[in-house]
Amino acid sequence: MFFALCICLLFAVMFLIMAVTALALLPAIRLTERLAHRAESSVVANVLFGVRAFPILLGVLASLGLALPAFLKFEPHATNEIPGAPLLVLAGLGLALTFIIAIRYALVLHATRRVREQWFKNATLLRNAKAGIPVYCVEHAASLLAVTGIFSPHIFVSRNVVDSLSSAELDAALSHELAHVSETDNLKQLFLKVTAPPNWLRPLAKIDSLWARFSELAADEQAMTSGASALELSSALVKVGKLSVQQRPDLLAASHLVDSCSAATTARVARLRDLLEREHERPEALTTSGHHMTTLVCLGSVLALYLLLLGTILPQIHEALEFLVR
């Protein structure tokens, strides 16, 4: 009974914290959306991802970092407490959510591996980009320029894109993809895909498309600050965009990605046009290292606070858990 109760409590706490935090964050989502156009794209993308990931991370951390130690420390092993209906319902919902996430994770990894294998079948190594990331040229692929992989990324470029772009344009496009790698956007994309909220939770679901748009804008900005010119990047975007339309317009129209991704393309084109028209070849230098440092300091402070307060808050948490069980 001890372990059954423990597992029920862990899933229930996880679900409860996740749901309450997600609801509490709804106003923050609207605020972020309103302020999005006044800040750097990379900051907005990170804030959006943070807002989206926070309820899930907090749920997991509260469950494993607070509920579990409190239960193990204060609950007698010989307990004969029987979980009540509310606890069982919450635990069931938490378990179902975990199951859905696990299934989606397996499906996403399988789909990614399948696409990558297909590309590898027709690929030859073109060169190694910065940081030793290999760039492969894929035969028989239509207007492809993409990066896959999280911990060992690979860039794939189709033959027609290699043939269409000049060397400077290809470098600019590759810089865009390398920016996605340095921002671990594929890892973030994986997280967003496996934890995608249902469509009826519209504000939460909207974050994903907003994040897609701002992460693309941020990748353009980072590419330009790392040396690519707005002119070459614009030219590459025009050529690859037009190739996509020429090759299979019907498929593009059928793609489930169109809504969020077309918004990203629209925003990128508008931003680059603005830069070129105002004679700005490069956006102002970004201070990404500063942002990373702030994030690390915040995480360190939260960890220190957690370790300091753990001893004093565990009894109160155990009391709260008792209330949940009854």
Place this chain on the structure above:
Amino acid sequence: MWLKGHFGRQKTSLEPLGRLETELMDRLWARPGIAVRDLHQELGGRLAYTTLMTTLDRLYKKGLLQRHKEGKAYFYSPVLTEREYQESLTQHFFGIVLNDRRNSGAVLSRFVEAVTDADRAMLDQLDQIVKAKRRALRRKE
């Protein structure tokens, strides 16, 4: 008979071809409706007759070749023209990435994800600006 006509037909395989298969397809696209013996002579005996027959049979089973018998000899022709085959490959490949629901969940960052009609117009405008900029740069030089 009708069933055989409809369901017995091989679906064209779009898996990558081996070097020999590619060479034979190239020759058959250049000279469709060729008999195995003629093809063997054309290759100058470089390949064993049985190897050639086995490879042609494999391509037939993959749905890339069709054949008809005249007397004791089989005459092979490609099912698709070279251009149709290349287009099918491209479509197949693009379909895998964008249209296959099983793959739509793949984690990848594309340089251009999707282009709508509105984006096309915007891309045209951006193209004009890029070209004007390039002309201005050339004049400066």
